[in-house]
Amino acid sequence: MPTHQLLLGAQALWEELARAPRSFPPPDGVNVIVSPESGLCPPGWVGVVVLGGSALVTAPAESTARALRTALAGLPPSALVDAAAVREVLPVAGMLGPAALAYVTPEGFRPAAGPWAVERLPGGRPALRALEEAAGEEDSAEASLDEITSRAFVVREHGRVVAAAGYRAWSRRTAHISVLTAPGARGRGLARTTASAAVADALATGLLPQWRARPPASRRVAAALGFEELGAQLSLEPAPDGPAPRPLATLLP
Structure with a gap:
């Protein structure tokens, strides 16, 4: 199975977990959607999955999604699973991850054997x-x-x-x-x-x-x-006041 097909399979999996079929944007894109039942994160949290250079973000409510779209505007998808980068633009009460996501095909699998009986x-x-x-x-x-x-x-x-x-x-x-x-x-x-x-x-x-x-x-x-690393996952617990827009200085080169 080529890497492209492996990626499509991984994206389809996380779209299903997000309760949002066909929601991954094209490469370099970020799609923030409202999905209260998202399996990308604990209930009430924000879920982020980046695969193949595109990011899918789930929010528990429309108000959170709107604030996220403002706060994350201009950030590349890779930054959305960088804990330090996220904390610079979002007030976060809790965080799980980031964790790398990797997959393997039958053709790419390299079995490992040792002197131990399994x-x-x-x-x-x-x-x-x-x-x-x-x-x-x-x-x-x-x-x-x-x-x-x-x-x-x-x-x-x-x-x-x-x-x-x-x-x-x-x-x-x-x-x-x-x-x-x-x-x-x-x-x-x-x-x-x-x-x-x-x-x-x-x-x-x-x-x-x-x-x-x-x-x-x-x-x-x-x-x-x-295994091929195709992306990463991060879960965010919004601060009580919710995501806030970044200060102007952070948007300048």
Whole structure:
């Protein structure tokens, strides 16, 4: 599948999540729409997804959308998923992300094998919960192993699960990949090995693997497996007074 078709598939996925079919603008464009039920962000927040150089922004109400169009006017799409750039033009009470969005085709997939045996476990097993506890709350929340709908692909050492991966079935036959490695077992290729098994399983069932990540280490694992970064996602909680227009000085060269 060429990159262009991969991009169209990714955009169609996020349009469906935004409850707004065919809403991505042409390259270099920004489309701010009203979508109270948007799945791009938590309820009441502003969702931003940039894919292929075009940005789709969802607002919970028309008043928020109007203010966003004014505040974001003139910004290139890439700036809308730059946390620092966004904070310069919008009063923000909370932020999730940005997270890179990457996808892989069967042709582009580069499987990774290691000296470890990969075991399959049903999701939600106590061994996975023990791994999440060892990894800590922040890393476990990033991985979201508790949300996978596939089996978990795990590596054990001395009887203990030290790395696991799986995926959650999303809209439009998308497989959202989750990967987690115990802190003391990182840097040895275990994430690549378990993630490779999960990706191979998703591709074998005709799903489009998606890798959403913030940490550079996670993004490197995705790149090693052949994933292409096509854009990024950011969620914004508007400040109580809502988005405000930028001062004139910020609009000047």
